[in-house]
Amino acid sequence: MNLRLWVLIIVYINFYKGTAQSILKGPNSTFAENAANNNLRSKLSVPFGAGSLPNMFSNVSVSSFFKEGVNGKIELQGKLGSRFSGGLTIDQKIGKSTKAAIPLALSGISPGTTVRLNIQKRFWQPSFNLSDNQIADLNKVTNAYEKRKGIPVNTAGLREISLDGTEEEKTLAFDVFNTVSFKEPWIINAEIGFTKTSFLYATDSFTLDENEDAFISPAFTVSLIKAFGKGFRVAGYAALSYMYSENYIAAEELTFTIPFGTSTNFYTSTLSFGLPRRQVIHNVTGEFRYNILARNNRTIAISPSGTFAVNSKKLSVFVPVYFISGSDDKGKLIDGLQGGVRFGYITSTQAGKVSSFSNGFIAQLIISQPLDILSKL
Amino acid sequence: MILRVKTTAEGCHVTVNIRIQNQTLLSIADNSETGVNLFPGITYRFEWFVFTAREAHARIQALMEPDNPGFPPLDIDKHYPAGVQDGNVFLFTLI
Numbered sequence: 333m334n335l336r337l338w339v340l341i342i343v344y345i346n347f348y349k350g351t352a353q354s355i356l357k358g359p360n361s362t363f364a365e366n367a368a369n370n371n372l373r374s375k376l377s378v379p380f381g382a383g384s385l386p387n388m389f390s391n392v393s394v395s396s397f398f399k400e401g402v403n404g405k406i407e408l409q410g411k412l413g414s415r416f417s418g419g420l421t422i423d424q425k426i427g428k429s430t431k432a433a434i435p436l437a438l439s440g441i442s443p444g445t446t447v448r449l450n451i452q453k454r455f456w457q458p459s460f461n462l463s464d465n466q467i468a469d470l471n472k473v474t475n476a477y478e479k480r481k482g483i484p485v486n487t488a489g490l491r492e493i494s495l496d497g498t499e500e501e502k503t504l505a506f507d508v509f510n511t512v513s514f515k516e517p518w519i520i521n522a523e524i525g526f527t528k529t530s531f532l533y534a535t536d537s538f539t540l541d542e543n544e545d546a547f548i549s550p551a552f553t554v555s556l557i558k559a560f561g562k563g564f565r566v567a568g569y570a571a572l573s574y575m576y577s578e579n580y581i582a583a584e585e586l587t588f589t590i591p592f593g594t595s596t597n598f599y600t601s602t603l604s605f606g607l608p609r610r611q612v613i614h615n616v617t618g619e620f621r622y623n624i625l626a627r628n629n630r631t632i633a634i635s636p637s638g639t640f641a642v643n644s645k646k647l648s649v650f651v652p653v654y655f656i657s658g659s660d661d662k663g664k665l666i667d668g669l670q671g672g673v674r675f676g677y678i679t680s681t682q683a684g685k686v687s688s689f690s691n692g693f694i695a696q697l698i699i700s701q702p703l704d705i706l707s708k709l
Numbered sequence: 710m711i712l713r714v715k716t717t718a719e720g721c722h723v724t725v726n727i728r729i730q731n732q733t734l735l736s737i738a739d740n741s742e743t744g745v746n747l748f749p750g751i752t753y754r755f756e757w758f759v760f761t762a763r764e765a766h767a768r769i770q771a772l773m774e775p776d777n778p779g780f781p782p783l784d785i786d787k788h789y790p791a792g793v794q795d796g797n798v799f800l801f802t803l804i
Contacts, residue, residue: 415738415739454722454738456722456724456738456760457724457736458724458726458756458758458796459726459728459733459756460754460756460796460798462798464730464752464754464800467754467798467799467800468800470798470799471799471800474797474799484784485781486755486783486785486797486799487783487784487785487786488797489759489785489787489795489796489797490795490796490797491793491794491795491796492787492795508798509794509796512758512796515758515794516760516794517722517760559760561794564793564794564795565792565793565794566760566761566792566793566794623792
Protein backbone atom coordinates (compact mmCIF):
# COMPACT_ATOMS: atom_id res chain seq x y z
CA MET A 333 0.00 0.00 0.00
CA ASN A 334 1.52 3.30 -1.03
CA LEU A 335 1.77 6.46 1.11
CA ARG A 336 -1.03 8.24 -0.72
CA LEU A 337 -3.51 5.47 0.05
CA TRP A 338 -2.52 5.50 3.75
CA VAL A 339 -3.11 9.24 3.97
CA LEU A 340 -6.54 8.82 2.37
CA ILE A 341 -7.48 6.09 4.85
CA ILE A 342 -6.38 8.17 7.88
CA VAL A 343 -8.22 11.25 6.58
CA TYR A 344 -11.34 9.15 6.03
CA ILE A 345 -11.17 7.62 9.53
CA ASN A 346 -10.71 11.00 11.20
CA PHE A 347 -13.53 12.48 9.14
CA TYR A 348 -15.83 9.60 10.05
CA LYS A 349 -14.86 9.72 13.76
CA GLY A 350 -15.54 13.46 13.82
CA THR A 351 -18.87 12.99 12.11
CA ALA A 352 -19.89 10.19 14.49
CA GLN A 353 -18.98 12.24 17.53
CA SER A 354 -20.69 15.33 16.19
CA ILE A 355 -23.83 13.22 15.82
CA LEU A 356 -23.55 12.28 19.48
CA LYS A 357 -22.66 15.71 20.80
CA GLY A 358 -24.40 17.92 18.31
CA PRO A 359 -26.59 20.70 19.71
CA ASN A 360 -29.48 19.65 17.50
CA SER A 361 -29.48 16.07 18.73
CA THR A 362 -32.83 14.97 20.14
CA PHE A 363 -31.07 12.17 21.95
CA ALA A 364 -31.13 13.76 25.43
CA GLU A 365 -34.69 14.92 24.89
CA ASN A 366 -35.81 11.41 23.98
CA ALA A 367 -34.03 10.09 27.07
CA ALA A 368 -35.90 12.59 29.26
CA ASN A 369 -39.22 11.58 27.68
CA ASN A 370 -38.43 7.91 28.14
CA ASN A 371 -37.57 8.51 31.77
CA LEU A 372 -40.92 10.18 32.41
CA ARG A 373 -42.75 7.42 30.58
CA SER A 374 -40.97 4.67 32.46
CA LYS A 375 -41.72 6.28 35.82
CA LEU A 376 -45.38 6.89 35.11
CA SER A 377 -46.36 4.24 32.58
CA VAL A 378 -46.84 1.55 35.16
CA PRO A 379 -50.13 -0.09 36.03
CA PHE A 380 -50.19 1.57 39.44
CA GLY A 381 -50.04 5.27 38.65
CA ALA A 382 -47.25 7.37 40.04
CA GLY A 383 -46.94 4.90 42.88
CA SER A 384 -46.54 7.47 45.65
CA LEU A 385 -47.90 5.01 48.16
CA PRO A 386 -47.09 1.34 47.56
CA ASN A 387 -49.72 -1.13 48.71
CA MET A 388 -52.27 1.49 49.69
CA PHE A 389 -55.04 -0.84 48.57
CA SER A 390 -54.50 -4.46 47.70
CA ASN A 391 -56.88 -4.15 44.76
CA VAL A 392 -54.89 -1.46 42.97
CA SER A 393 -51.33 -2.48 43.75
CA VAL A 394 -49.14 -5.47 43.13
CA SER A 395 -46.85 -7.42 45.39
CA SER A 396 -44.89 -9.60 43.04
CA PHE A 397 -44.75 -9.86 39.31
CA PHE A 398 -42.94 -11.82 36.66
CA LYS A 399 -43.36 -11.63 32.91
CA GLU A 400 -40.96 -12.89 30.28
CA GLY A 401 -39.44 -10.06 28.29
CA VAL A 402 -40.61 -7.42 30.74
CA ASN A 403 -39.50 -7.62 34.31
CA GLY A 404 -39.60 -9.58 37.55
CA LYS A 405 -40.41 -7.97 40.84
CA ILE A 406 -40.30 -9.08 44.45
CA GLU A 407 -41.72 -6.81 47.12
CA LEU A 408 -41.64 -7.37 50.85
CA GLN A 409 -43.50 -4.97 53.11
CA GLY A 410 -43.72 -5.18 56.87
CA LYS A 411 -44.30 -3.18 60.01
CA LEU A 412 -41.17 -1.88 61.71
CA GLY A 413 -42.93 -0.32 64.71
CA SER A 414 -46.36 0.81 65.87
CA ARG A 415 -46.32 3.84 63.55
CA PHE A 416 -43.53 2.81 61.12
CA SER A 417 -43.55 0.39 58.23
CA GLY A 418 -41.04 -0.39 55.53
CA GLY A 419 -40.05 -2.75 52.81
CA LEU A 420 -37.58 -4.03 50.28
CA THR A 421 -38.21 -4.25 46.54
CA ILE A 422 -36.04 -6.00 43.99
CA ASP A 423 -36.93 -5.38 40.36
CA GLN A 424 -35.11 -6.90 37.41
CA LYS A 425 -35.45 -6.27 33.70
CA ILE A 426 -35.79 -9.59 31.90
CA GLY A 427 -34.68 -10.48 28.38
CA LYS A 428 -37.17 -11.81 25.83
CA SER A 429 -35.89 -15.36 26.05
CA THR A 430 -35.24 -15.39 29.78
CA LYS A 431 -37.31 -17.80 31.84
CA ALA A 432 -36.14 -16.74 35.29
CA ALA A 433 -35.11 -13.55 37.07
CA ILE A 434 -31.69 -13.68 38.75
CA PRO A 435 -31.52 -10.41 40.65
CA LEU A 436 -28.53 -11.42 42.77
CA ALA A 437 -25.27 -12.99 41.60
CA LEU A 438 -22.11 -13.91 43.49
CA SER A 439 -20.59 -10.54 42.61
CA GLY A 440 -23.60 -8.60 43.94
CA ILE A 441 -26.72 -7.40 42.22
CA SER A 442 -27.02 -8.37 38.57
CA PRO A 443 -27.04 -5.78 35.78
CA GLY A 444 -30.57 -4.59 35.08
CA THR A 445 -31.56 -4.98 38.72
CA THR A 446 -32.95 -2.27 40.97
CA VAL A 447 -32.91 -2.65 44.75
CA ARG A 448 -35.10 -0.26 46.73
CA LEU A 449 -35.65 0.26 50.44
CA ASN A 450 -38.58 2.27 51.69
CA ILE A 451 -39.78 3.46 55.07
CA GLN A 452 -43.13 4.98 56.02
CA LYS A 453 -44.05 7.07 59.02
CA ARG A 454 -47.74 7.44 59.78
CA PHE A 455 -49.37 10.37 61.59
CA TRP A 456 -52.86 9.38 62.74
CA GLN A 457 -54.63 10.50 65.93
CA PRO A 458 -58.38 9.93 65.43
CA SER A 459 -60.80 10.88 68.18
CA PHE A 460 -64.58 11.21 68.62
CA ASN A 461 -65.86 14.74 69.17
CA LEU A 462 -68.78 13.83 71.43
CA SER A 463 -69.88 14.80 74.93
CA ASP A 464 -70.20 12.16 77.63
CA ASN A 465 -73.99 12.43 77.35
CA GLN A 466 -73.85 11.81 73.59
CA ILE A 467 -71.59 8.79 74.14
CA ALA A 468 -73.96 7.45 76.82
CA ASP A 469 -76.86 7.70 74.32
CA LEU A 470 -74.75 5.99 71.67
CA ASN A 471 -73.86 3.18 74.11
CA LYS A 472 -77.57 2.46 74.72
CA VAL A 473 -78.13 2.03 70.97
CA THR A 474 -74.92 0.01 70.49
CA ASN A 475 -75.68 -2.31 73.44
CA ALA A 476 -79.23 -2.90 72.16
CA TYR A 477 -77.80 -3.83 68.73
CA GLU A 478 -75.23 -6.16 70.34
CA LYS A 479 -77.90 -7.86 72.47
CA ARG A 480 -80.15 -8.37 69.45
CA LYS A 481 -77.27 -9.82 67.37
CA GLY A 482 -75.79 -11.88 70.21
CA ILE A 483 -72.49 -9.96 70.12
CA PRO A 484 -70.44 -9.46 73.34
CA VAL A 485 -71.03 -6.05 74.91
CA ASN A 486 -68.92 -3.09 73.67
CA THR A 487 -67.46 -5.05 70.72
CA ALA A 488 -69.66 -3.88 67.82
CA GLY A 489 -68.09 -1.45 65.41
CA LEU A 490 -70.03 1.45 63.96
CA ARG A 491 -69.34 0.10 60.46
CA GLU A 492 -71.16 -3.17 61.08
CA ILE A 493 -74.05 -1.23 62.65
CA SER A 494 -74.15 0.94 59.51
CA LEU A 495 -74.36 -2.22 57.37
CA ASP A 496 -76.64 -4.39 59.49
CA GLY A 497 -78.60 -2.14 61.86
CA THR A 498 -82.06 -0.64 61.69
CA GLU A 499 -82.49 2.56 59.71
CA GLU A 500 -82.19 4.63 62.92
CA GLU A 501 -79.08 2.71 63.97
CA LYS A 502 -77.51 3.17 60.52
CA THR A 503 -78.14 6.91 60.58
CA LEU A 504 -76.71 7.21 64.10
CA ALA A 505 -73.61 5.18 63.16
CA PHE A 506 -72.86 7.47 60.19
CA ASP A 507 -73.54 10.63 62.21
CA VAL A 508 -71.30 9.51 65.09
CA PHE A 509 -68.45 8.41 62.81
CA ASN A 510 -68.58 11.74 60.98
CA THR A 511 -67.67 13.50 64.26
CA VAL A 512 -64.25 11.82 64.29
CA SER A 513 -61.38 14.27 63.92
CA PHE A 514 -58.09 13.37 62.17
CA LYS A 515 -59.91 10.30 60.80
CA GLU A 516 -57.52 9.58 57.94
CA PRO A 517 -53.73 9.50 58.31
CA TRP A 518 -50.93 11.60 56.88
CA ILE A 519 -48.05 9.47 55.69
CA ILE A 520 -44.44 10.29 54.86
CA ASN A 521 -42.84 7.74 52.58
CA ALA A 522 -39.10 7.78 51.81
CA GLU A 523 -37.42 5.43 49.38
CA ILE A 524 -33.83 4.96 48.34
CA GLY A 525 -32.77 2.66 45.53
CA PHE A 526 -29.83 1.60 43.43
CA THR A 527 -29.87 0.33 39.87
CA LYS A 528 -27.03 -1.56 38.24
CA THR A 529 -26.80 -1.11 34.48
CA SER A 530 -24.32 -2.73 32.11
CA PHE A 531 -23.21 -1.20 28.80
CA LEU A 532 -21.28 -2.40 25.74
CA TYR A 533 -19.70 0.43 23.77
CA ALA A 534 -16.74 1.42 21.62
CA THR A 535 -14.66 4.57 21.83
CA ASP A 536 -12.08 3.83 19.15
CA SER A 537 -13.46 4.18 15.67
CA PHE A 538 -10.35 2.61 14.18
CA THR A 539 -10.33 -0.70 16.02
CA LEU A 540 -14.01 -0.64 17.14
CA ASP A 541 -12.95 -2.61 20.24
CA GLU A 542 -15.92 -3.21 22.55
CA ASN A 543 -15.74 -2.13 26.20
CA GLU A 544 -18.11 -3.37 28.90
CA ASP A 545 -18.82 -1.30 31.99
CA ALA A 546 -21.41 -1.53 34.75
CA PHE A 547 -22.68 1.57 36.55
CA ILE A 548 -24.60 1.79 39.81
CA SER A 549 -26.95 4.76 39.89
CA PRO A 550 -28.86 5.96 42.98
CA ALA A 551 -32.41 7.23 43.28
CA PHE A 552 -34.20 8.88 46.18
CA THR A 553 -37.88 9.69 46.54
CA VAL A 554 -39.77 11.35 49.37
CA SER A 555 -43.57 11.61 49.36
CA LEU A 556 -46.16 13.31 51.54
CA ILE A 557 -49.52 11.56 51.36
CA LYS A 558 -52.95 12.39 52.78
CA ALA A 559 -55.54 9.63 52.75
CA PHE A 560 -59.17 10.61 52.71
CA GLY A 561 -62.41 8.80 53.24
CA LYS A 562 -66.14 8.99 52.86
CA GLY A 563 -68.22 7.43 55.59
CA PHE A 564 -66.63 4.11 56.46
CA ARG A 565 -64.80 3.89 53.13
CA VAL A 566 -61.20 4.85 52.44
CA ALA A 567 -61.84 6.75 49.23
CA GLY A 568 -58.29 7.51 48.09
CA TYR A 569 -55.35 9.76 48.68
CA ALA A 570 -53.52 12.84 47.46
CA ALA A 571 -49.72 12.85 47.30
CA LEU A 572 -46.84 15.16 46.54
CA SER A 573 -43.48 13.59 45.73
CA TYR A 574 -39.96 14.70 44.94
CA MET A 575 -37.58 12.32 43.18
CA TYR A 576 -33.86 12.60 42.63
CA SER A 577 -32.26 9.99 40.42
CA GLU A 578 -29.19 9.37 38.34
CA ASN A 579 -28.98 7.05 35.39
CA TYR A 580 -26.75 6.31 32.45
CA ILE A 581 -27.86 6.42 28.85
CA ALA A 582 -26.13 4.42 26.15
CA ALA A 583 -24.81 6.43 23.23
CA GLU A 584 -26.75 6.11 20.00
CA GLU A 585 -26.15 2.89 18.15
CA LEU A 586 -24.24 3.09 14.89
CA THR A 587 -24.06 0.42 12.22
CA PHE A 588 -20.65 -0.14 10.63
CA THR A 589 -20.14 -1.95 7.34
CA ILE A 590 -16.77 -3.64 7.52
CA PRO A 591 -14.76 -5.67 4.95
CA PHE A 592 -14.61 -9.36 5.81
CA GLY A 593 -10.89 -10.08 5.83
CA THR A 594 -9.34 -9.60 2.40
CA SER A 595 -12.39 -10.89 0.58
CA THR A 596 -14.80 -8.76 -1.39
CA ASN A 597 -17.54 -9.51 1.17
CA PHE A 598 -18.72 -7.14 3.91
CA TYR A 599 -20.49 -7.62 7.23
CA THR A 600 -22.27 -5.13 9.48
CA SER A 601 -21.68 -4.53 13.16
CA THR A 602 -23.96 -2.41 15.34
CA LEU A 603 -22.65 -0.92 18.55
CA SER A 604 -22.92 2.15 20.74
CA PHE A 605 -20.15 4.58 19.93
CA GLY A 606 -19.04 6.69 22.87
CA LEU A 607 -19.18 6.53 26.65
CA PRO A 608 -22.61 6.21 28.28
CA ARG A 609 -23.89 9.57 29.48
CA ARG A 610 -24.79 10.27 33.10
CA GLN A 611 -28.19 11.89 33.53
CA VAL A 612 -29.40 13.57 36.73
CA ILE A 613 -33.14 13.92 37.21
CA HIS A 614 -35.18 16.05 39.60
CA ASN A 615 -38.89 15.33 39.30
CA VAL A 616 -41.81 16.75 41.28
CA THR A 617 -45.03 14.74 41.09
CA GLY A 618 -48.54 15.38 42.31
CA GLU A 619 -50.92 12.41 42.42
CA PHE A 620 -54.57 12.01 43.29
CA ARG A 621 -56.24 8.63 43.60
CA TYR A 622 -59.96 8.30 44.11
CA ASN A 623 -62.54 5.54 43.90
CA ILE A 624 -65.24 7.43 42.04
CA LEU A 625 -67.78 4.61 42.07
CA ALA A 626 -67.99 1.76 44.50
CA ARG A 627 -71.28 -0.02 44.28
CA ASN A 628 -72.18 -3.70 44.53
CA ASN A 629 -68.51 -4.57 44.92
CA ARG A 630 -67.60 -2.92 41.63
CA THR A 631 -65.25 0.02 41.59
CA ILE A 632 -64.00 2.58 39.10
CA ALA A 633 -60.91 4.38 40.31
CA ILE A 634 -59.04 7.29 38.76
CA SER A 635 -55.45 8.15 39.52
CA PRO A 636 -54.42 11.34 37.72
CA SER A 637 -50.87 12.50 38.21
CA GLY A 638 -48.72 15.30 36.93
CA THR A 639 -44.92 15.41 36.92
CA PHE A 640 -42.62 18.34 36.29
CA ALA A 641 -39.07 17.38 35.32
CA VAL A 642 -36.99 20.25 36.67
CA ASN A 643 -33.87 19.69 34.53
CA SER A 644 -35.52 19.09 31.18
CA LYS A 645 -38.43 21.51 31.88
CA LYS A 646 -40.89 18.84 30.77
CA LEU A 647 -44.39 18.36 32.05
CA SER A 648 -46.30 15.09 31.93
CA VAL A 649 -49.90 14.44 32.83
CA PHE A 650 -51.29 10.92 33.16
CA VAL A 651 -54.88 9.93 33.84
CA PRO A 652 -55.27 6.21 34.48
CA VAL A 653 -58.82 4.95 34.98
CA TYR A 654 -59.11 1.53 36.60
CA PHE A 655 -62.11 -0.74 36.24
CA ILE A 656 -61.91 -2.93 39.29
CA SER A 657 -64.31 -5.82 39.54
CA GLY A 658 -64.32 -5.56 43.28
CA SER A 659 -63.74 -7.90 46.14
CA ASP A 660 -65.68 -10.39 48.18
CA ASP A 661 -66.30 -10.16 51.94
CA LYS A 662 -62.70 -11.18 52.61
CA GLY A 663 -61.25 -8.59 50.26
CA LYS A 664 -60.31 -11.09 47.51
CA LEU A 665 -60.74 -9.85 43.97
CA ILE A 666 -63.77 -11.39 42.33
CA ASP A 667 -62.23 -12.37 39.02
CA GLY A 668 -58.55 -11.99 39.88
CA LEU A 669 -57.93 -9.42 37.15
CA GLN A 670 -58.13 -5.69 36.98
CA GLY A 671 -58.03 -3.52 33.94
CA GLY A 672 -58.24 0.03 32.79
CA VAL A 673 -57.08 2.61 30.35
CA ARG A 674 -54.45 5.29 30.75
CA PHE A 675 -54.17 8.58 28.91
CA GLY A 676 -51.04 10.67 29.02
CA TYR A 677 -49.50 13.79 27.55
CA ILE A 678 -45.86 14.87 27.71
CA THR A 679 -44.65 18.26 26.63
CA SER A 680 -41.88 20.76 27.13
CA THR A 681 -42.77 23.85 29.15
CA GLN A 682 -40.23 25.99 27.32
CA ALA A 683 -41.60 28.69 25.03
CA GLY A 684 -41.94 27.48 21.46
CA LYS A 685 -41.33 23.84 22.33
CA VAL A 686 -44.77 22.81 23.52
CA SER A 687 -45.72 19.47 21.97
CA SER A 688 -48.81 19.25 19.83
CA PHE A 689 -51.51 17.04 21.28
CA SER A 690 -50.89 14.36 18.61
CA ASN A 691 -47.15 14.28 19.34
CA GLY A 692 -47.40 14.25 23.13
CA PHE A 693 -50.46 12.05 23.59
CA ILE A 694 -50.18 8.47 24.88
CA ALA A 695 -53.03 5.99 25.36
CA GLN A 696 -52.53 2.55 26.85
CA LEU A 697 -54.65 -0.33 28.05
CA ILE A 698 -53.91 -1.75 31.49
CA ILE A 699 -54.45 -5.36 32.43
CA SER A 700 -52.76 -6.74 35.49
CA GLN A 701 -53.20 -9.48 38.01
CA PRO A 702 -52.61 -8.49 41.60
CA LEU A 703 -51.22 -11.08 43.96
CA ASP A 704 -51.95 -11.17 47.64
CA ILE A 705 -48.78 -12.84 48.89
CA LEU A 706 -48.03 -10.01 51.30
CA SER A 707 -51.42 -10.12 52.92
CA LYS A 708 -50.13 -13.26 54.66
CA LEU A 709 -47.18 -11.49 56.24
CA MET B 710 -55.67 -0.41 89.11
CA ILE B 711 -54.14 -0.94 85.71
CA LEU B 712 -55.96 -1.26 82.40
CA ARG B 713 -53.92 -3.51 80.11
CA VAL B 714 -54.48 -3.04 76.37
CA LYS B 715 -53.12 -5.15 73.53
CA THR B 716 -53.63 -4.42 69.82
CA THR B 717 -53.03 -6.71 66.85
CA ALA B 718 -53.12 -5.33 63.30
CA GLU B 719 -52.60 -7.47 60.20
CA GLY B 720 -53.07 -5.56 56.92
CA CYS B 721 -54.49 -2.56 58.75
CA HIS B 722 -53.82 0.15 61.30
CA VAL B 723 -55.38 0.17 64.77
CA THR B 724 -55.49 2.95 67.33
CA VAL B 725 -56.92 2.79 70.88
CA ASN B 726 -57.37 5.90 73.02
CA ILE B 727 -58.24 6.04 76.72
CA ARG B 728 -59.55 9.53 77.44
CA ILE B 729 -61.26 11.70 80.03
CA GLN B 730 -63.42 14.05 78.00
CA ASN B 731 -60.83 16.00 75.96
CA GLN B 732 -57.70 14.65 77.63
CA THR B 733 -55.94 11.60 76.25
CA LEU B 734 -54.41 9.36 78.92
CA LEU B 735 -53.24 6.61 76.57
CA SER B 736 -52.96 6.25 72.81
CA ILE B 737 -51.52 3.08 71.32
CA ALA B 738 -51.20 1.97 67.70
CA ASP B 739 -50.59 -1.24 65.79
CA ASN B 740 -49.30 -4.38 67.48
CA SER B 741 -48.63 -2.82 70.87
CA GLU B 742 -49.20 -3.85 74.46
CA THR B 743 -49.23 -1.41 77.34
CA GLY B 744 -51.06 -0.37 80.52
CA VAL B 745 -52.43 2.76 82.15
CA ASN B 746 -53.22 3.44 85.79
CA LEU B 747 -56.92 4.30 86.32
CA PHE B 748 -58.95 5.24 89.39
CA PRO B 749 -62.41 4.27 90.69
CA GLY B 750 -65.29 6.68 90.46
CA ILE B 751 -64.03 8.43 87.32
CA THR B 752 -65.74 7.99 83.97
CA TYR B 753 -63.32 7.21 81.14
CA ARG B 754 -63.75 6.83 77.38
CA PHE B 755 -62.51 3.81 75.48
CA GLU B 756 -62.10 4.73 71.77
CA TRP B 757 -60.92 2.39 69.04
CA PHE B 758 -60.29 2.86 65.32
CA VAL B 759 -59.35 0.61 62.41
CA PHE B 760 -58.07 1.74 58.98
CA THR B 761 -57.49 -1.01 56.42
CA ALA B 762 -55.06 -0.97 53.50
CA ARG B 763 -55.93 -4.48 52.34
CA GLU B 764 -57.88 -7.48 53.61
CA ALA B 765 -57.23 -7.19 57.29
CA HIS B 766 -57.57 -8.65 60.75
CA ALA B 767 -57.78 -6.40 63.79
CA ARG B 768 -57.91 -7.46 67.41
CA ILE B 769 -58.13 -5.33 70.54
CA GLN B 770 -57.91 -7.01 73.95
CA ALA B 771 -58.24 -5.15 77.23
CA LEU B 772 -58.66 -6.15 80.90
CA MET B 773 -58.34 -4.64 84.37
CA GLU B 774 -55.74 -5.80 86.88
CA PRO B 775 -57.14 -6.67 89.32
CA ASP B 776 -60.56 -7.57 87.87
CA ASN B 777 -63.11 -4.81 88.16
CA PRO B 778 -66.84 -5.11 87.37
CA GLY B 779 -66.71 -1.60 85.90
CA PHE B 780 -64.64 -2.93 82.99
CA PRO B 781 -65.23 -6.59 82.11
CA PRO B 782 -62.54 -8.15 79.86
CA LEU B 783 -62.92 -6.91 76.29
CA ASP B 784 -62.03 -8.79 73.08
CA ILE B 785 -62.82 -7.06 69.78
CA ASP B 786 -61.80 -9.46 67.00
CA LYS B 787 -62.75 -8.54 63.43
CA HIS B 788 -61.94 -9.20 59.79
CA TYR B 789 -62.20 -6.38 57.27
CA PRO B 790 -62.07 -5.95 53.48
CA ALA B 791 -59.56 -3.56 51.93
CA GLY B 792 -60.11 0.18 52.07
CA VAL B 793 -62.51 0.62 55.01
CA GLN B 794 -62.58 2.39 58.36
CA ASP B 795 -64.31 1.41 61.58
CA GLY B 796 -64.38 2.34 65.23
CA ASN B 797 -66.54 2.97 68.25
CA VAL B 798 -66.46 4.55 71.69
CA PHE B 799 -67.94 3.62 75.08
CA LEU B 800 -67.86 4.97 78.62
CA PHE B 801 -66.77 2.99 81.68
CA THR B 802 -66.42 3.76 85.37
CA LEU B 803 -64.33 1.60 87.69
CA ILE B 804 -65.81 0.56 91.03
